[in-house]
Amino acid sequence: MSEVEVIDNFVTKYKSLKQEIAKVIIGQDKVVDEILISVFSGGHALLIGVPGLAKTLMVNTISKTLGLDFNRIQFTPDLMPSDILGAEILDESRQFKFIKGPIFSNIILADEINRTPPKTQSALLEVMQEKSVTIAGQHFKLEEPYFVLATQNPIEQEGTYPLPEAQLDRFMFSINLTYPTFQEEVDVVKATTSNxxxxxxxxxxxxxxxxxxxxxxQMPVADNVVEYAVKLVSQTRPFEDSAAEIVKNYVEWGAGPRASQNLILAAKTHAAINGKYSPDIENIQAVAEGILRHRVVKNYKAEAEGVDINAIINQLM
Incomplete structure (x- = not known):
């Protein structure tokens, strides 16, 4: 099968995939798209939303439709690295035996990652980057594909450990999960209160x-598309000559080179799911908000004036 045929077949299967997910998940179309783009791009995603918006159900449903194993880890202040990675135990024959932790799965839902101390956060983020675990000198490779969806609750910040910017940068997408519309909520209530x-x-x-x-x-990308992505990212840096006025006024720190890499990868996947054989500037713009919003840090002036990070990104585009 040629590459063109593979992409055409992928477009058809992707549409069926969305229909299958929609049997259980009502609305949240853009959220589902961004999670799937992360999976097919080989990245990870951070999902920010209040409790009760079906985050676990969404990830569980996506993992079933993709035919992948799924594990959910509830992050708490007393969670230790060994609780997620696994540990060595002494078996009946007095030999050390490694018991794998819940991290050994294709899809991991790291629920409320900001509730656990930095030591445990770092253990997860290292696994995300390396896609392997080293315990007591033994090296264990994780099965591909490997995808981590970490969730954060934007309310109740007391006693939490916010992820530093350097660790946020490891997530391809930051996805905002909002409340459903009135009609979507009516449909959700009808669907979940029957048998x-x-x-x-x-x-x-x-x-x-x-x-x-x-x-x-392997998808080819035109030079002007790569240059557009790099230019967009460099414009988020307030100390660059190319920085826009809005960035100089309201941004503390801009995005790094990983943002440019992720923009191109996500744009390739966005192009593929829409039946294109190469991404264009439109595809970059379609994924830019989710890729940049957690990498661009607002300053105190932006916080005081209520300037939204998405408004800054959209103005740059």
Whole structure:
């Protein structure tokens, strides 16, 4: 099968995938798209939303439709690195045996990652980067594909450990999960207060997803598209000559080179799901908010005047 045929087949399967997810998840179309773009790009995502918006159900449903294993880890202040990575125990024959922790799965939902101390956060973030675990000198490779969706609750910040900017940068997307519309909430209430159940079909498998991830990396990109992505990122840096006035006024720190890399990768995936064989500037703009919003740090003036980070990004585009 040629690369063009693979992408055409992917577009058809992606539409079926969205329909399958929509059996359980009502609305939240852009959120589902950004999670799936992260998966097919080989990145990770940070989901920010208040409790009760079906984050766990969403990730569980997506993992089922992708035919992948799923584990949920509830992060708490007393969670230790060994609780997520695993630990060595002494078995009946008095030999040390490694018991794998919940991190060994294709999809991990790291629930309320800002509730756990930096030591445990760092253990997870290291696994996300290296896609392997080293315990007592033994090296364990994680199965591909590997995707971490970490959630943060934007309210109740007492006793939390916010992720530093350097660690936020490891997430491809920062996704804002908002309240449903009135009609969507009516549909959710009807669907969840009856005894109707939906049979979710797996439309992909791990091997297929890894092949698509490789194909997306091989996609050609025009020089002007790469230059647009790099220019957009460099304009977020207030100390650059190319920085816009709004950035000089309201931004403390801009995005680093990882943002440019992620913009191109996500734009390739966005192009593929829309049946294009190469991304253009439109695809960069479609993914830019989610890629940049957690990498651009507002200053005190922006906080005081209530300037939204998305408004800054949109003005740059």
């Amino acid at each position: 109707i159940t939906h049979d979710i079909k797996a439309l992909f498998n791990a091997e297929e997803i890894v092949k698509i991830q490789k194909l997306i990396r």
